[in-house]
Amino acid sequence: MFTPIALEAKNLVKYFPTGHQGLLGRPTKELKAVDGVSFVLRQGETLGIVGESGCGKSTLARLITRLLDATSGEVILDGKDITSIKGRELRAVRQKLQMIFQDPYSSLNPRHSVGQIISGPLEVQGIIPDGGVKKRVQEMMELVGLNPEHYNRYPHEFSGGQRQRIGIARSLILNPSIIIADEPVSALDVSIQAQILNLLEKLQQELGLSFVFIAHDLSVVRHIADQVAVMYLGKIVEMGPSADVYASALHPYTTALLSAVPVPNPKMRGASGRIRLEGDVPSPVDPPSGCRFRTRCWKATDLCALEEPALADAGGGHLVACHHPMEASERAGKPHSDR
Amino acid sequence: MGTAMSLDEDLITTSQQVSVESKSPRELAIARFQRDRLAKWALFVIVFYLVVAIFAPLICSLLGISPYALDGKALNDFGLPKGSFGGISGAHWLGVEPGTGRDILARLIYGARISMLVGFLATLVTTAIGIIVGVVSGYKRGMVDAVIGRITDLTLAFPSLLLMIALTRPIIQRLESFGIPEGNTSRIVYIILILGVFGWVYVARIVRGQTLSLREREFVEAARASGAGTWRIVFKELMPNLWAPVIVTVTLAIPGYVATESTLSFLGLGMLPPTASWGAMLGDSVRYYRADPTYLFIPGIALIVLVLAFNVVGDAVRDALDPKGDRQNIA
Amino acid sequence: MFLFVVRRLFFAVLLLLAVSVVTYLLFSALPVDPAALTCGKNCKPDIIAANRIRLGYDKSIVEQYWLFLKGIFVGRDYGMGQAAFSCPAPSFGYSFAQHECVTTLIGRTFPVTAYLSIGAFIMWMIIGVGSGAIAALNKGKWQDRLANAFTAVGVSLPTFYVGLLVLFSVVIWLGILPFPDYVSPLEDPIKFLNAMILPWLTLAILSAASYTRLTRNGMLEAMNEDFVRLGVAKGLSRSVVLRKYVMRAAMVPIVTIAGLDFASLLGGAIITESVFSLPGMGKLAIRSVVESDLPVLVGTTLVSAVFIVLANVIVDIMYGVLDPRVRVK
Amino acid sequence: MSSQKPVLIVENLSVSFATPDGIVHAVNDLSFVLHEGETLGIVGESGSGKSVTAASLMRLNNSVTATSTGRVVVAGVDVLSASEADVRRLRGSEIAMVFQDPMSALNPYYTVGYQIAEAYEVHHPEASKAQVNAKVLEMMTKVGIPNPAQRADEYPHQFSGGMRQRIVIAIALVNDPKILIADEPTTALDVTVQAQILDLMLALQVENGMAILLITHDLGVIAEVARDVLVMYAGRVVEKADVEDLFEIPTHPYSWGLLGAVASLEVSSRGHLRTIEGTPPSLLNLPSGCAFHPRCSFASENGSRCTTETPLLVQKGPKHSFSACHLPVERIVEIGQKVGN
Amino acid sequence: GGYDNTINILTNGEQIAHLDPQRNYTGDDLAFAGSTIQRSLTTYKFQAGDAGSEITGDLATDTGTSSNGGKVWAFTLKDGLKYEDGSVITCADVAYGVSRSFATDVITDGPSYAMTYLDVKGEYPGPYKATAAQQAAYDKAVTCDGNTITFNLKSTVADFNYTTTLLTFSPVPKAKDTGEKYDMHPISSGPYKIESYEVGKALVLVRNDQWDIATDTERKAYADKIVYHFGLEESAMDERLIADSGQDKTAVTAGILPESLKTVFEGDKALAKRAVNYYDPFVGYTNLNVKNLSCLDVRKAIYLALDREALRKAGGGSYTGDFADGFIKPLMKIDYKKPTQLAGLNEDGSPNVEAAKAAMAAAETKCPEVAAHAKDGLKFYYPDTEIWKKALAIWIDSMGKAGIKIKPEAVGDPAQYWPTVMNPETDYDIVRGGWAPDWANASTVIPELFTTGGGFNLTRNASDPDYKTFETKVNDARNTLDRTAQGVKWQELNQFVVDRLWALPGTFTRMQSMWGSKIENSFQWGPFGAFCYGNLKVQLEKK
Numbered sequence A: 001m002f003t004p005i006a007l008e009a010k011n012l013v014k015y016f017p018t019g020h021q022g023l024l025g026r027p028t029k030e031l032k033a034v035d036g037v038s039f040v041l042r043q044g045e046t047l048g049i050v051g052e053s054g055c056g057k058s059t060l061a062r063l064i065t066r067l068l069d070a071t072s073g074e075v076i077l078d079g080k081d082i083t084s085i086k087g088r089e090l091r092a093v094r095q096k097l098q099m100i101f102q103d104p105y106s107s108l109n110p111r112h113s114v115g116q117i118i119s120g121p122l123e124v125q126g127i128i129p130d131g132g133v134k135k136r137v138q139e140m141m142e143l144v145g146l147n148p149e150h151y152n153r154y155p156h157e158f159s160g161g162q163r164q165r166i167g168i169a170r171s172l173i174l175n176p177s178i179i180i181a182d183e184p185v186s187a188l189d190v191s192i193q194a195q196i197l198n199l200l201e202k203l204q205q206e207l208g209l210s211f212v213f214i215a216h217d218l219s220v221v222r223h224i225a226d227q228v229a230v231m232y233l234g235k236i237v238e239m240g241p242s243a244d245v246y247a248s249a250l251h252p253y254t255t256a257l258l259s260a261v262p263v264p265n266p267k268m269r270g271a272s273g274r275i276r277l278e279g280d281v282p283s284p285v286d287p288p289s290g291c292r293f294r295t296r297c298w299k300a301t302d303l304c305a306l307e308e309p310a311l312a313d314a315g316g317g318h319l320v321a322c323h324h325p326m327e328a329s330e331r332a333g334k335p336h337s338d339r
Numbered sequence B: 001m002g003t004a005m006s007l008d009e010d011l012i013t014t015s016q017q018v019s020v021e022s023k024s025p026r027e028l029a030i031a032r033f034q035r036d037r038l039a040k041w042a043l044f045v046i047v048f049y050l051v052v053a054i055f056a057p058l059i060c061s062l063l064g065i066s067p068y069a070l071d072g073k074a075l076n077d078f079g080l081p082k083g084s085f086g087g088i089s090g091a092h093w094l095g096v097e098p099g100t101g102r103d104i105l106a107r108l109i110y111g112a113r114i115s116m117l118v119g120f121l122a123t124l125v126t127t128a129i130g131i132i133v134g135v136v137s138g139y140k141r142g143m144v145d146a147v148i149g150r151i152t153d154l155t156l157a158f159p160s161l162l163l164m165i166a167l168t169r170p171i172i173q174r175l176e177s178f179g180i181p182e183g184n185t186s187r188i189v190y191i192i193l194i195l196g197v198f199g200w201v202y203v204a205r206i207v208r209g210q211t212l213s214l215r216e217r218e219f220v221e222a223a224r225a226s227g228a229g230t231w232r233i234v235f236k237e238l239m240p241n242l243w244a245p246v247i248v249t250v251t252l253a254i255p256g257y258v259a260t261e262s263t264l265s266f267l268g269l270g271m272l273p274p275t276a277s278w279g280a281m282l283g284d285s286v287r288y289y290r291a292d293p294t295y296l297f298i299p300g301i302a303l304i305v306l307v308l309a310f311n312v313v314g315d316a317v318r319d320a321l322d323p324k325g326d327r328q329n330i331a
Numbered sequence C: 001m002f003l004f005v006v007r008r009l010f011f012a013v014l015l016l017l018a019v020s021v022v023t024y025l026l027f028s029a030l031p032v033d034p035a036a037l038t039c040g041k042n043c044k045p046d047i048i049a050a051n052r053i054r055l056g057y058d059k060s061i062v063e064q065y066w067l068f069l070k071g072i073f074v075g076r077d078y079g080m081g082q083a084a085f086s087c088p089a090p091s092f093g094y095s096f097a098q099h100e101c102v103t104t105l106i107g108r109t110f111p112v113t114a115y116l117s118i119g120a121f122i123m124w125m126i127i128g129v130g131s132g133a134i135a136a137l138n139k140g141k142w143q144d145r146l147a148n149a150f151t152a153v154g155v156s157l158p159t160f161y162v163g164l165l166v167l168f169s170v171v172i173w174l175g176i177l178p179f180p181d182y183v184s185p186l187e188d189p190i191k192f193l194n195a196m197i198l199p200w201l202t203l204a205i206l207s208a209a210s211y212t213r214l215t216r217n218g219m220l221e222a223m224n225e226d227f228v229r230l231g232v233a234k235g236l237s238r239s240v241v242l243r244k245y246v247m248r249a250a251m252v253p254i255v256t257i258a259g260l261d262f263a264s265l266l267g268g269a270i271i272t273e274s275v276f277s278l279p280g281m282g283k284l285a286i287r288s289v290v291e292s293d294l295p296v297l298v299g300t301t302l303v304s305a306v307f308i309v310l311a312n313v314i315v316d317i318m319y320g321v322l323d324p325r326v327r328v329k
Numbered sequence D: 001m002s003s004q005k006p007v008l009i010v011e012n013l014s015v016s017f018a019t020p021d022g023i024v025h026a027v028n029d030l031s032f033v034l035h036e037g038e039t040l041g042i043v044g045e046s047g048s049g050k051s052v053t054a055a056s057l058m059r060l061n062n063s064v065t066a067t068s069t070g071r072v073v074v075a076g077v078d079v080l081s082a083s084e085a086d087v088r089r090l091r092g093s094e095i096a097m098v099f100q101d102p103m104s105a106l107n108p109y110y111t112v113g114y115q116i117a118e119a120y121e122v123h124h125p126e127a128s129k130a131q132v133n134a135k136v137l138e139m140m141t142k143v144g145i146p147n148p149a150q151r152a153d154e155y156p157h158q159f160s161g162g163m164r165q166r167i168v169i170a171i172a173l174v175n176d177p178k179i180l181i182a183d184e185p186t187t188a189l190d191v192t193v194q195a196q197i198l199d200l201m202l203a204l205q206v207e208n209g210m211a212i213l214l215i216t217h218d219l220g221v222i223a224e225v226a227r228d229v230l231v232m233y234a235g236r237v238v239e240k241a242d243v244e245d246l247f248e249i250p251t252h253p254y255s256w257g258l259l260g261a262v263a264s265l266e267v268s269s270r271g272h273l274r275t276i277e278g279t280p281p282s283l284l285n286l287p288s289g290c291a292f293h294p295r296c297s298f299a300s301e302n303g304s305r306c307t308t309e310t311p312l313l314v315q316k317g318p319k320h321s322f323s324a325c326h327l328p329v330e331r332i333v334e335i336g337q338k339v340g341n
Numbered sequence E: 001g002g003y004d005n006t007i008n009i010l011t012n013g014e015q016i017a018h019l020d021p022q023r024n025y026t027g028d029d030l031a032f033a034g035s036t037i038q039r040s041l042t043t044y045k046f047q048a049g050d051a052g053s054e055i056t057g058d059l060a061t062d063t064g065t066s067s068n069g070g071k072v073w074a075f076t077l078k079d080g081l082k083y084e085d086g087s088v089i090t091c092a093d094v095a096y097g098v099s100r101s102f103a104t105d106v107i108t109d110g111p112s113y114a115m116t117y118l119d120v121k122g123e124y125p126g127p128y129k130a131t132a133a134q135q136a137a138y139d140k141a142v143t144c145d146g147n148t149i150t151f152n153l154k155s156t157v158a159d160f161n162y163t164t165t166l167l168t169f170s171p172v173p174k175a176k177d178t179g180e181k182y183d184m185h186p187i188s189s190g191p192y193k194i195e196s197y198e199v200g201k202a203l204v205l206v207r208n209d210q211w212d213i214a215t216d217t218e219r220k221a222y223a224d225k226i227v228y229h230f231g232l233e234e235s236a237m238d239e240r241l242i243a244d245s246g247q248d249k250t251a252v253t254a255g256i257l258p259e260s261l262k263t264v265f266e267g268d269k270a271l272a273k274r275a276v277n278y279y280d281p282f283v284g285y286t287n288l289n290v291k292n293l294s295c296l297d298v299r300k301a302i303y304l305a306l307d308r309e310a311l312r313k314a315g316g317g318s319y320t321g322d323f324a325d326g327f328i329k330p331l332m333k334i335d336y337k338k339p340t341q342l343a344g345l346n347e348d349g350s351p352n353v354e355a356a357k358a359a360m361a362a363a364e365t366k367c368p369e370v371a372a373h374a375k376d377g378l379k380f381y382y383p384d385t386e387i388w389k390k391a392l393a394i395w396i397d398s399m400g401k402a403g404i405k406i407k408p409e410a411v412g413d414p415a416q417y418w419p420t421v422m423n424p425e426t427d428y429d430i431v432r433g434g435w436a437p438d439w440a441n442a443s444t445v446i447p448e449l450f451t452t453g454g455g456f457n458l459t460r461n462a463s464d465p466d467y468k469t470f471e472t473k474v475n476d477a478r479n480t481l482d483r484t485a486q487g488v489k490w491q492e493l494n495q496f497v498v499d500r501l502w503a504l505p506g507t508f509t510r511m512q513s514m515w516g517s518k519i520e521n522s523f524q525w526g527p528f529g530a531f532c533y534g535n536l537k538v539q540l541e542k543k
């Protein structure tokens, strides 16, 4: 654990005002999209964030990249809180901190050529690289596995995987040190997903990048992440080294999540010990008191309703926020033992 | 899993691009447009009208006609054109204007200048304001959007035609006192101004709607993430995506404004004599539906042809620009 | 929902106040002196001065506006002695050109405009939605092109031209109908219909256009929706799917726009009323412009603003009624 | 293979679309049989023709632009050539469908109860109001919607994605169809909800004995649910096998790639995932011969055959696996065994 | 079939300018109100042709008696005169009515003859504001003695009994006077009364059963009902009369649009029989702003260059009138003599460009500033209608040929035209004009149009060196008691103005009217140039 810290989030909170009521139509409620998230991203490592739809993953990504302003909390980059910087300073930070988006279709401006798209950040930052913009863009294209001759083509002429490569090239052109990837492969076909994951890993190794990698697919995260954080309703419920979390999940939610993933092995069909969660994720407008997962948790007790469990280290940097973490014995029937 | 790993290498082959040679959106749009024969004709009509308008003096002098020359000899004792079909003759191909004997063809050609000028300029002004306001309010949302929204409501709440008429004189006077040349110049400026004041709202609404959906697209966020400011996003990222809806509005707006000019002319707020405009011709001609029906139809048909041409072109352009236009249909 | 309506109404009232201020200011800035206009041909400066006082134009614009506003709620008196008269609340002022309280004038002309608007509305909805549906169901075929051409011409030709063409062709060339001569429907419904059918038709031709477009595009869009496919997959017949699924979805934007169009018609179909000699509010308004009859001008402008603003509120509420997704918020 | 009686027979189905850019051959020469109570899975990448196939089975494709050939026989009726009235009688009663996106599959303007009732009434015009209501509540209860009496009067947008998909399933099953086509029924849902929905479908299948045609791109889902599997690539079936066989000894290079590319929870090591390089072909301009050959690393083993000759679907595996590949059986089994579980 | 015993009057106007008798001052409206709902002391005979210009007693038993050299006029009211409510029409009511015309702040637009002629001492602001003393002063000027009303005038007015045909001298019962609003519902003293009046829609007159035909020698009241239809589309009106169906068979309309003239008069014979084309009392002319155009040569150049023939064609051709030779129409008989015309002016109305250029050349040396002004551009105020647009085009074209420029100044709304140009602050060079005498005496023309005190002087000629001479001559003519001698003086004054060209003579207009096939008695009433509305008759179906 001597790797230096690339980025640190401290107690990040984002509430969205919602619900119009009252004569003047002032919003009266708050949607707690991200509610006190802290993590540390170390240099050259990948932090995977998983969680179901609406749990606040994208909001977290937008908070870190300053696409949204945090309600409270800090994002520390190079020892400095960047949550309230503005103008030139912010623009400088943006060189270091880039983002890859989920949808390779909507994240590329259909009216811009590939060259324009990839060089966009250079233009915005007012950087003219040695050898000219075009050369640099073409280098980037080669790096991500695109044919540099396609410089003048338009996004619709590319397949989903290639488009995602364009997006990646755009995020790399400023030589960032940290990349926040918000579900970069969710929209892609399986065969293409693998190409992109491989590419990201290759880039990380070659360029020494640090990644925050967001996904709802646990298998994908497992593949790429060093550390994993599991989110539920705006909070991190479990976080730790990837291997630990997957092998011995402590939070009931993590366990359920893992067991819900269909296994591509018909022989495992109907395996016992599968945990099926009831119902849906509650509304983030008025989340359950105490532990937010308690409404769907089979282990919940009265305590869970009264007291919110803190995210505490259960050993080896494996953090969990649960009053009744899973025991080793409970995981016995876990379906994912090696075959 | 060792076997799998070795196989991994087997499977990786560098395969070349297999996508068909495809065109840029622009080329694609042009190709789509060119497939539409009707649209090409319509475009030809518009260009023809434009050329005629621009080169009106040249064309008229080539044809040896003038929009101002009175020809009392072509009129009978009642001031109506002599001969049948509104006095159509070798000298006056489309007949003469009742009352003055001026050549209708020449007036139609010159009238196209004013009508198209008003149509195009008014459209330019309304779309320019509309686009900017629409994009800004759609993109900025919040306070800006709310304020613009209230202004929109306010503008829409007024009966525009009534105000247009009521304000003609005072505003023209004001304009002239600002040094805008008296006469038709100040009238054209007024018409464009007032159409602009009331017309931007419609464009702005459409553009705002489009912008609202565009800004949800991730490429806008991507631009922000790379540090782009509002202006860059509005002009570089959003604007290029707004052309399709805007072009359609424009093609409907131009003939619409030509019609408005004629309504104002009908209400006695048109161009000053002896200037010809289609509006004045329409307003004048309806009175001769019995005495000189030929005259009644000539400016009307000229306008209808233009309107249809714009419409066909507008639709074709929209279809051509719509990336999924051709694939959208079931039932 | 209740709060929503209250809030919308509250904003509507604010908006109307703003409209009234702007209208008042705008028209006070007109280079006409109402006092001089009411003073007649053999006018002398002292008469103008007297009239100015009698009409309240001697006061500051703010005070005038205040009196005007007050008049709406408590009525207003003019002049004194035997020549005095008063306009009871709600008073929008007094028209010297027509020797009537503006409210009376509006009250008298409004029904005509209302009949005109309602009839035209029904007609253009039938024509517009009908031709839009035909166009959508025959996308790309001649029916579609025809509907398209029809709408284009409708949108772009000036009202007076279409109106007069309709009038002349139906009445003079074809001789199908007598000349329209407005009679109240309460008096003689047949004559009333005779007088209204052509103006209805004119407005319908002009306005149906945008509805044809809206319906066509709305339906085509709806046809691509998954839920329409599910409707078909349920085994529903084509007509049921079209009606309950496609039309229903296409109707929402149509109804809302129709509400606004209807409201602006209520403010006076100026040209149509003039062409067909209908004694409606539009004609009243245009006349007040011609005669610089400021009180009537302000009054009609405000009344038509009231309709538009109200229609906006109603449309918002309708939106909720029509679209359950909006309703619950 | 199932010995039960066939409920759906598809023979040489081809579907093409006339687009301004040319003819899109979305489905080519597809044949399969679906038996009573059976679950047939179709996997394939985006654009491989899965949804078009599903739509063809109910004749939902646009009649103007789509041309379908072949035969689709349901309850003795050839769906592709029957009259509209005949097809309508089948839709919803014999053969029903669950769509991919529960967010857009329900009509936003009607209550969910109404939409279920409507589906029932079309095929039961004689049913009384009370019967219909009872049926609605029964179905909602069946698909696991708590508090059905109250929720029947709510609108789709008031339901979560999972709940909506349950409603869609209720609509599909209200007439006890013999065939249920589920076109990516869980793709839009979260894993925990996906698990709920899959469980529900299987439970209902057991109860009703219907046949399910499950379309997905998720091999995990296939592995959990399907009995037989069709693997589609570029509008063609490239492999047809029993699910266990497929995972054990896949017999087509594309299947190999697919299985290999799946990031698995179990792979503890990080590092390279196997990939299928290149991108799926354009259906407007399919590669000659085997459509997969430009992405296939084994194509060279067959000389120029792969680029000139379209392989037929023949039995290739040791078991009942059918594959459309020019590689010799031994080579296929050799590689298939390495790739399989 | 399809028609009743109802006269339908069609107009595109929105209302009758004034029904308040003291405010009514338009030929057509005077003919209408005076023949239907209001009676004055005297009236023109309800007859066609010259007979129509003769006056007779109306409320008064005769045409009045003058004394004191025409300074005192007395009229005796007939017996049995009643208002529509049955109350008796008294002398006091007439006196009160006349007094109303002094209240010019409320009673606007009416003729001001009562104010000019009556010998009221001191200020009299009309009955609404008058103090007791002021009222007493009025009551001295207008006195009642039983049924006899006596007017004391400031000076001799030889034809005061013509003045009393104006409805200014119509009675108004004080108790019923609603001031400003009286205009909408005046109490009837004639054979008809107002049933309803909606501006922009219709005025409906029905029989007034309190009116006694025995008291009235002129009014016949044939029709049961008279409906005035307002706000009709202009061209539609002509079409309705041409079509002549249903109710329109008993319709009349004043004025035919130029574009319909050919159809009406040269189309169908039967149609031509239902129309009339006659000289009305109007003279159309063009005012020149003498203050700006202070140079006679420039004015001559304008007149010579003007294509009057083209102008007339634009307005409908020769049917619409003859080229005027001055400002007094031959109809005026005794006051008319053809003036000698400007040298070089073409009789046929065509322009004389050469002469115009010569005049301009002369102006260049004599009055270069004015000539320069004319070249720079003369402001021509015109009402923005299609016909006037064409007229302006002709003006621009004709003047251009003589090197004179016209700057068109459109007054958008025709209704605003007069208020705009009458405004002393409006800086025009040229404005149109048109005037008809109040009665057959040029004293209601020349002084009105060309003296500074005139009600319709748009020539701004006070600065002209000849003006003083002119004014003296006018006063002389006015004070000439002998009508023939007076007539000669008006003839000379007409020549004087024609020579000075303060205004350019235009046309002696003719008026065209049409009526439905079932209308009788549709003669044009000379003094008003209008139908004698009250005596229009419906030709009822023979049963």
Ligand SMILES: Nc1ncnc2c1ncn2[C@@H]1O[C@H](COP(=O)(O)OP(=O)(O)OP(=O)(O)O)[C@@H](O)[C@H]1O
Pocket (backbone or CB within 6 Å): A016, A017, A031, A032, A033, A051, A052, A053, A054, A055, A056, A057, A058, A059, A060, A216, A284
């Ligand atoms: N701009 C916003 N205004 C209001 N609410 C928002 C906004 N953005 C997100 N939310 C809400 O915040 C919550 C978290 O949203 P977020 O997009 O971060 O979730 P997510 O984990 O990324 O989900 P998904 O997997 O669907 O992308 C959701 O309930 C969402 O509705």
Ligand SMILES: Nc1ncnc2c1ncn2[C@@H]1O[C@H](COP(=O)(O)OP(=O)(O)OP(=O)(O)O)[C@@H](O)[C@H]1O
Pocket (backbone or CB within 6 Å): B327, B329, D017, D018, D019, D024, D025, D026, D044, D045, D046, D047, D048, D049, D050, D051, D052, D053, D062, D065, D217, D283
């Ligand atoms: N109406 C249509 N017109 C033209 N082409 C169509 C039409 N519908 C589908 N296609 C084309 O047919 C091909 C197969 O589409 P289909 O929707 O069946 O794919 P899919 O396998 O369901 O993919 P996904 O996993 O993305 O749903 C695609 O290339 C698609 O573009």
Ligand SMILES: [Mg+2]
Pocket (backbone or CB within 6 Å): A057, A058, A059, A182
């Ligand atoms: Mg997200």
Ligand SMILES: [Mg+2]
Pocket (backbone or CB within 6 Å): D050, D051, D052, D183, D184
């Ligand atoms: Mg699909």
